[in-house]
Amino acid sequence: xxxxxxxxxxxxxxxxxxxxxxxxxxxxxxxxxxxxxxxxxxxxxxxxxxxxxxxxxxxxxxxxxxxxxxxxxxxxxxxxxxxxxxxxxxxxxxxxxxxxxxxxxxxxxxxxxxxxxxxxxxxxxxxxxxxxxxxxxxxxxxxxxxxxxxxxxxxxxxxxxxxxxxxxxxxxxxxxxxxxxxxxxxxxxxxxxxxxxxxxxxxxxxxxxxxxxxxxxxxxxxxxxxxxxxxxxx
Amino acid sequence: xxxxxxxxxxxxxxxxxxxxxxxxxxxxxxxxxxxxxxxxxxxxxxxxxxxxxxxxxxxxxxxxxxxxxxxxxxxxxxxxxxxxxxxxxxxxxxxxxxxxxxxxxxxxxxxxxxxxxxxxxxxxxxxxxxxxxxxxxxxxxxxxxxxxxxxxxxxxxxxxxxxxxxxxxxxxxxxxxxxxxxxxxxxxxxxxxxxxxxxxxxxxxxxxxxxxxxxxxxxxxxxxxxxxxxxxxxxxxxxxxxxxxxxxxxxxxxxxxxxxxxxxxxxxxxxxxxxxxxxxxxxxxxxxxxxxxxxxxxxxxxxxxxxxxxxxxxxxxxxxxxxxxxxxxxxxxxxxxxxxxxxxxxxxxxxxxxxxxxxxxxxxxxxxxxxxxxxxxxxxxxxxxxxxxxxxxxxxxxxxxxxxxxxxxxxxxxxxxxxxxxxxxxxxxxxxxxxxxxxxxxxxxxxxxxxxxxxxxxxxxxxxxxxxxxxxxxxxxxxxxxxxxxxxxxxxxxxxxxxxxxxxxxxxxxxxxxxxxxxxxxxxxxxxxxxxxxxxxxxxxxxxxxxxxxxxxxxxxxxxxxxxxxxxxxxxxxxxxxxxxxxxxxxxxxxxxxxxxxxxxxxxxxxxxxxxxxxxxxxxxxxxxxxxxxxxxxxxxxxxxxxxxxxxxxxxxxxxxxxxxxxxxxxxxxxxxxxxxxxxxxxxxxxxxxxxxxxxxxxxxxxxxxxxxxxxxxxxxxxxxxxxxxxxxxxxxxxxxxxxxxxxxxxxxxxxxxxxx
Numbered sequence: 001x002x003x004x005x006x007x008x009x010x011x012x013x014x015x016x017x018x019x020x021x022x023x024x025x026x027x028x029x030x031x032x033x034x035x036x037x038x039x040x041x042x043x044x045x046x047x048x049x050x051x052x053x054x055x056x057x058x059x060x061x062x063x064x065x066x067x068x069x070x071x072x073x074x075x076x077x078x079x080x081x082x083x084x085x086x087x088x089x090x091x092x093x094x095x096x097x098x099x100x101x102x103x104x105x106x107x108x109x110x111x112x113x114x115x116x117x118x119x120x121x122x123x124x125x126x127x128x129x130x131x132x133x134x135x136x137x138x139x140x141x142x143x144x145x146x147x148x149x150x151x152x153x154x155x156x157x158x159x160x161x162x163x164x165x166x167x168x169x170x171x172x173x174x175x176x177x178x179x180x181x182x183x184x185x186x187x188x189x190x191x192x193x194x195x196x197x198x199x200x201x202x203x204x205x206x207x208x209x210x211x212x213x214x215x216x217x218x219x220x221x222x223x224x225x226x227x228x229x230x231x232x233x234x
Numbered sequence: 235x236x237x238x239x240x241x242x243x244x245x246x247x248x249x250x251x252x253x254x255x256x257x258x259x260x261x262x263x264x265x266x267x268x269x270x271x272x273x274x275x276x277x278x279x280x281x282x283x284x285x286x287x288x289x290x291x292x293x294x295x296x297x298x299x300x301x302x303x304x305x306x307x308x309x310x311x312x313x314x315x316x317x318x319x320x321x322x323x324x325x326x327x328x329x330x331x332x333x334x335x336x337x338x339x340x341x342x343x344x345x346x347x348x349x350x351x352x353x354x355x356x357x358x359x360x361x362x363x364x365x366x367x368x369x370x371x372x373x374x375x376x377x378x379x380x381x382x383x384x385x386x387x388x389x390x391x392x393x394x395x396x397x398x399x400x401x402x403x404x405x406x407x408x409x410x411x412x413x414x415x416x417x418x419x420x421x422x423x424x425x426x427x428x429x430x431x432x433x434x435x436x437x438x439x440x441x442x443x444x445x446x447x448x449x450x451x452x453x454x455x456x457x458x459x460x461x462x463x464x465x466x467x468x469x470x471x472x473x474x475x476x477x478x479x480x481x482x483x484x485x486x487x488x489x490x491x492x493x494x495x496x497x498x499x500x501x502x503x504x505x506x507x508x509x510x511x512x513x514x515x516x517x518x519x520x521x522x523x524x525x526x527x528x529x530x531x532x533x534x535x536x537x538x539x540x541x542x543x544x545x546x547x548x549x550x551x552x553x554x555x556x557x558x559x560x561x562x563x564x565x566x567x568x569x570x571x572x573x574x575x576x577x578x579x580x581x582x583x584x585x586x587x588x589x590x591x592x593x594x595x596x597x598x599x600x601x602x603x604x605x606x607x608x609x610x611x612x613x614x615x616x617x618x619x620x621x622x623x624x625x626x627x628x629x630x631x632x633x634x635x636x637x638x639x640x641x642x643x644x645x646x647x648x649x650x651x652x653x654x655x656x657x658x659x660x661x662x663x664x665x666x667x668x669x670x671x672x673x674x675x676x677x678x679x680x681x682x683x684x685x686x687x688x689x690x691x692x693x694x695x696x697x698x699x700x701x702x703x704x705x706x707x708x709x710x711x712x713x714x715x716x717x718x719x720x721x722x723x724x725x726x727x728x729x730x731x732x733x734x735x736x737x738x739x740x741x742x743x744x745x746x747x748x749x750x751x752x753x754x755x756x757x758x759x760x761x762x763x764x765x766x767x768x769x770x771x772x773x774x775x776x777x778x779x780x781x782x783x784x785x786x787x788x789x790x791x792x793x794x795x796x797x798x799x800x801x802x803x804x805x806x807x808x809x810x811x812x813x814x815x816x817x818x819x820x821x822x823x824x825x826x827x828x829x830x831x832x833x834x835x836x837x838x839x840x841x842x843x844x845x846x847x848x849x850x851x852x853x854x855x856x857x858x859x860x861x862x863x864x865x866x867x868x869x870x871x872x873x874x875x876x877x878x879x880x881x882x883x884x885x886x887x888x889x890x891x892x893x894x895x896x897x898x899x900x901x902x903x904x905x906x907x908x909x910x911x912x913x914x915x916x917x918x919x920x921x922x923x924x925x926x927x928x929x930x931x932x933x934x935x936x937x938x939x940x941x942x943x944x945x946x947x948x949x950x951x952x953x954x955x956x957x958x959x960x961x962x963x964x965x966x967x968x969x970x971x972x973x974x975x976x977x978x979x980x981x982x983x984x985x986x987x988x989x990x991x
Contacts, residue, residue, distance in 0.1 A: 054413055078419035086417060092410040099403045106400075106419030148418070 003066065005030045005187045006051065006156055011060035013043075013050050020046045022211040023060065028156070028204075033178075033188045035202035035219060037195045037227070043211040044191045045087055048160045051189065052084040053077040065155065079106060083154035087161045087191075090145030093134025097125055100133050100144055107152040118147040121177070139170040146177055149186075157181060157188045163197055175201050195227050240372050241493040242486065247378040249485025250385035251444050253478045255462035256469070257392055258436030263471050265405045265429040268319055268330050269652045272337035274459025276434050277441025278452060279341050280307055281358075282349050284442050285450055289356040303438050311434030315427045327651040328601050332787040335603075335780045338456075345452050360446040381443050388436065389478060396474075405429055460663065463656060464521035470528070480524070487516050515667045522660045525653055526645055544596070544792035552715040555795070556708035563704040567697045575696040581805020582703035583609075586761035588786040588797035588804075589707065592714050594754035595783075596792035597723060599730030600747060601655035603779055604662035605758045610670060610774025611635045612759025613683050623684030623766075632759045639755020640748045647747050650733075662776040670771035685766035699766050706764055707801075710757055711794040717753065726750055856896045863888050870922070879926035883940050887921040891948025898955035910954040917947030 004027035013021040021043045028034050038044050049055035051062065053074035062070045069077065078084070091100055101114050119126035122143045128136060133144055142162065149157045159178065163171040179201050182188050192198040199205060202219040207226065215226055259273050270276075280302055287298035318337060322330050349355070360377035367374055396402040404420045405428070412422050440462075441455055448454055461484055468480030491513050494500055567575060587605045594600050612635045621627035646657040685693050686702060693702055717723045725746045728736040737743055762774070772778075785804050790796025867888060871881035892914050899910050921943055930936050 052417055054416065073421075074413070074416035075419050075421045078417055084417040086414060090414060090417070092407045092414065094410050095403060095407060099397075099406075102400055102403050103407050103415070103418045103420065 003030070004028055004063075005032075005065055006189070007061075007063040008047075008051070009061040009063065011047075011050055011057045011062065013046055013055055013057045015046075019058070020211050021050070021057070024208070024211070024213055026206060026213065026216075028187050028189060030187055031182065031185045032204060033182045033190065033202045035195075035198045035205045036189060036191045036208060037193075037198075037205055037222075038208035038214075040193070042208045044208055045160055046211075047208065048084065048086070048158050048189075048191055052082065052086075052158055075106070079108065081107070081153075081155035082158070083107075083149045083152060083156070084158040085145045085149060085160065085162065088164065089138070089141045090148070091133045091141050093132065095133060096130050097133055097136075097144060098129045101147065101151070104148045104152055107154070109152050114147075114151040117151040118144075121150055122147060138166050139174075142166060142170070142174055143177075146174060146181075149181055150177070153184075154186060157186050159188065159190045161191055161193065163192065163194055168197075171197055195222075236371065237493065239370070241489040243372060243374060243378065244492075245486035245489030246482060247381045247485070248447075248488055249482040250381045251440050251447075251458075252461045252465050252484055253385050253481035254388050254436055254440040254443070255458060256465035256477045256481055257388055257474055258433040258440070259459075259462055259466045260469065260471060260474060260477055261392070261405075261429050261436070262433040263466070264409055266315075266319060266426050267409070268322065268334065269471075269656075270337075270433070271331065271334040271459070272341060273433070273437050274441075274456045274462065275338045275341035275345075276307075276310065277437035277439075277444070277458065278455035279310075279345060279441075280434075280438030281441035281445035281450060281455055282345055284438075285355075285358050285445065286349075289358060295361070299442070302442070303435055307434040307438040308431035311431035312427045314434070315423075315430035319426070319430065320423065326599065327655075328595055328599065328791065329787060331601055331652065331655055332784050335784045336788075339781055339784060342452060342456065351452065355450070358445050358450040377443075377446050381447075384439060384443065385478070388439070389474070392474060401425070401428060460521065460659075461517040464517045464524055467521060467524040467528070467653070467656065480520075484517055484520055487520065488513065491516060512668070515664055518660045518663045518667070522657060522664070525649060525657045525660070528649065528653060544790070547715045547718060547794065549715070549719070552712055552794070556712055559708050559798070560701070560705050564701055567700050572696055575700050577805055579696060579700045579703055581802040582700065582707055583761050583765065583801075584782055584804045585707050585798050585801025586703070586710060586764070587758050587782050588789070588801040589710055589714060589794065590754045590757035590761070591783065591786050591791055592794060592797050593717055593723075593726060593757075594750045595787075596790075596796070597718060597726035597730065598747065598750040600750060601651070601658070601783075602751075602754065603655055603659040603783055604665075604776070605754070605782055606774045606779040607662040607665045607776065608635055608639060608755040608758035609762035610665070610769075610771065611638060611755075612762030613765050613769050613774070614681070614762075615759065616763035616765075617681045617683045622687065624687045627684075628686060628760075628763050631763045632756045635759035636752040636756035640752040642755075643748055643751035647744055659776065662779060666771070666774070666776050670774065680768045680770050682768050683763065683765040686764055693766070702766075703764060706760060707798065710760060711798070714757075714794055722746075722749060853897065853900075856900065860888075860893045860896060863892065867922070876922055877925070877927045879936060880922055880924065883926060883936065883943070884918060884921035886940060887917060887943055887947070891917060891944045891951070895948065895951045895955065898952060902955040906954055910951045913954065914947055914951050917943060917951075920947075 006026075006028040008024055008026040011021055011024045012019060024043070024047060026034075026047075036044050036047065046055065050057050053069075053072055053076070056071050060070070061068055062072075064077070064080070064082065069080075074084075084090075092103065095103070098115070101118060102111055104114050105111050115129075119129075124140060125144060125147065128140065133141060136144070146162075149159075157178075162174055162178070166174075175197060178188060178190065182201070190198050190202065195205075199219050199222065205215075205217065205219040205222045206213055207215040207222070215222065255273065255277060259270060262268060262270050262273075283306060284298055284302040287293045287301060288295055293301075314337070318333060322333060360375060361380050362376035365376040367376070367379065394402075396406065404415060404425050407415045407418075407420065408422045408425050415422050415425070440458070444455060444458055462481075464484055465477050465481035468483075469475070469477030495513065563578075567578075587609050590605050590608065591602065594602055612631055615631035615634050616623070616627060619627045619631055621630075642658075642661050646654055646661075649657055685699065693699060717726075725736070725741055726749075728739075728741065729743060729746050729750070733743055736746075762769070781804055782800070786797055786800035789799030789801075789803065791800075864885065867876075867881060867884050870876045871878065876884070895910065895914065899907055899914075902910065921940075924930075926936055926939075930939060
């Protein structure tokens with residue numbers, strides 16, 4: 001793996017005086033899908049916050065495309081091609097579908113292009129373009145948040161708990177879309193509590209617990225016993 | 235018919251101005267969640283600035299308009315956002331409101347300073363003065379037409395902006411989810427700056443239009459905002475079309491009242507009460523009705539995380555504080571001149587009013603902007619009730635006002651946060667306009683409140699009243715401490731922390747809120763009833779309540795000490811004005827200036843000072859260092875190396891600026907440690923080396939220099955150290971309550987729990 005697109009070097013991060021990440025190392029190659037697994041409170045979401053620029057690490061380096069971007073603002077990273085779908089629903093509930101897509105134009109793409117790509121991938125959203133996003137079903141909302149990733153051609157996609165509160169059938173459908181995005185050469189970092197839903201899509205898996213990387217390796221090689229150990233605390 | 239039509243047009247044009255103001259209010263509220271009480275004051279300042287450019291310096295109108303509306307107003311909005319409002323994220327509604335109150339006070343101070351009302355000035359003429367057009371037989375001035383045009387233009391531009399442009403959509407997106415806006419590539423700070431700039435422009439436009447109609451006066455321009463509040467509340471603070479409709483209704487009501495009140499059939503009084511204050515009260519009444527018609531505010535589930543926190547007061551510390559306070563007042567009151575005694579007495583009266591906010595705002599989290607109104611009611615009750623000031627009269631007066639407080643709170647109880655605060659403001663304005671100016675209450679403007687008649691003690695000198703006021707504050711303060719430590723106190727705190735959780739536990743929110751309001755009104759009534767002198771309705775005016783609320787929040791509204799701090803600071807402000815007449819103008823903006831720093835320190839000053847000293851208590855090396863420094867300064871003085879003034883100033887500087895920062899410096903990272911130490915050392919050297927006796931010619935100026943030194947170096951050093959993150963290198967699941975477990979303790983715990991590997 002030459003030239004990783006995203007690299008975390010010995011990242012430490014804390015909320016107030018409590019440190020949550022104690023020196024995390026991670027690297028993602030171009031076009032690779034990495035699953036970030038771990039039990040509650042392991043620091044997965046904190047890691048997404050650090051990578052997306054919402055939380056400034058207390059020490060360590062964040063490197064994107066070979067450049068040190070530690071401490072860069074989230075909005076600057078977003079404009080540079082880092083697309084983050086945060087935990088919960090990554091949408092603005094009180095804006096219409098169309099206005100939500102307008103917000104995606106900060107990435108530099110035209111609204112018409114974004115709309116076209118979104119509606120061709122998710123025809124259901126085109127019927128609802130003037131509807132308030134918060135009034136749609138959970139699955140539709142998640143489609144809308146994924147639409148941003150689909151339509152703006154990001155370099156890196158960060159996904160935090162895509163499956164939260166959704167029916168398994170819809171989750172499977174959404175992960176097909178994630179696989180399609182990855183197939184276009186986008187590097188993806190997926191956070192997921194339900195390990196099995198994501199391991200099928202991922203190339204690599206990283207297991208985080210107590211704010212440290214415990215295991216990392218090929219997704220296919222992470223066995224049930226390793227997972228059980230990490231989640232249940234062997 | 236003709237007449238009716240004329241007044242309809244007048245009403246609509248007034249409404250158009252209200253609409254422009256209200257839309258500015260809505261823009262900032264929806265984008266930043268801050269209800270800007272200073273919005274009208276912004277318009278007022280813009281109108282004065284325009285007057286200065288146009289009529290005093292004789293610039294052409296288009297140039298003056300351009301400079302005011304498109305350069306200065308946006309600049310003001312941007313600076314306000316950047317330096318005042320940005321710091322308010324994560325603070326409670328009380329703090330946010332107080333900061334806008336501060337801004338309000340600040341701007342009125344500036345206007346009074348730069349454009350004193352006693353000086354005669356060029357008239358503020360309408361646009362195209364004298365030009366009228368006749369439509370259907372009615373003459374309409376060009377100014378009115380321009381006003382209509384502006385309102386329509388504002389409506390169209392805002393609509394297009396908010397729904398058609400990315401900036402507008404981003405403004406709404408920030409409200410929904412700030413972090414997500416950033417993740418989309420938007421910059422919330424810039425969006426907020428834009429919103430504040432836009433809002434200031436709208437306020438400025440309305441101010442200039444209104445000043446053309448009603449001349450340039452500070453008060454009507456500032457209170458313009460009350461009309462705008464009513465309109466904005468009708469639009470539920472977010473719906474612009476409804477806001478415009480509300481503004482039109484208000485304008486029409488005002489015009490029709492003006493028309494009909496001249497008619498012979500119109501009553502001059504109702505049941506013996508004069509209604510001369512009625513016209514000015516219409517917007518307030520509409521505001522009150524609009525507030526009451528609001529749906530019940532929804533209980534927010536979950537913990538509301540706010541930055542301010544207070545410890546439960548202990549009995550020993552409270553008793554000691556109360557006794558010490560009375561002792562100090564008794565000791566120093568003998569040395570004061572009569573005028574200084576009266577000023578200090580004033581400070582204590584303010585402190586009691588401030589204390590009334592502690593249970594209500596500090597504990598229960600309910601904002602009230604009307605504390606002085608209850609004090610005024612207390613003064614009236616005390617003077618009207620028979621008994622000539624005996625204790626029983628006092629008790630009856632307090633009970634009556636407490637009942638009124640509960641009664642007023644009853645309809646407003648469904649509201650919370652900003653809506654509740656506004657309804658108390660509406661109540662205060664109504665009482666000021668309709669009740670305090672009746673001949674049944676304040677007669678010809680003054681009433682004499684009898685001095686409290688305590689058996690065997692004669693209180694007739696100002697000194698006696700001062701001691702009485704300090705004793706009253708101490709007793710009431712102990713009462714507030716007792717409430718905090720009681721079951722009711724816990725309920726009040728629960729009401730603030732999580733109304734939803736409290737309700738699910740079976741607590742009656744209504745009863746708790748009523749109790750809080752009654753107690754607060756009762757305490758405030760004491761301040762009025764104990765006045766013991768002639769009082770005038772101006773003392774209890776709504777606008778006088780604002781600085782009290784503000785300085786109490788600055789002092790720390792969650793503690794009795796904070797109330798004392800706030801009250802005395804307000805009293806001290808007038809002391810400053812009388813001691814150093816050259817600084818009279820500075821004192822006008824002082825409370826506001828202090829208040830806008832609240833975002834940095836939402837728990838209040840008293841709390842912060844106490845915390846800084848408390849953290850020193852177990853660190854003997856630092857205490858020894860602090861003591862050594864004090865002794866060195868004293869020796870320098872004793873050996874005549876430095877003058878007494880230098881001793882005093884450097885000593886106070888050492889105590890208030892250096893000592894509280896020691897712990898912070900110790901915990902900061904190395905580079906910051908060095909910078910902060912050097913910074914403070916420079917401060918100490920400055921304090922010691924200046925020849926205070928000769929270089930500075932008056933005591934007042936020396937004291938002000940001292941305050942500035944402390945502010946510059948003490949607060950500066952604190953900023954330097956506090957920004958550095960202090961990290962415990964332990965994960966949250968292996969951390970003890972205050973310190974991390976050692977490995978041995980962990981092993982022990984694991985053995986005990988049977989989870990040894």
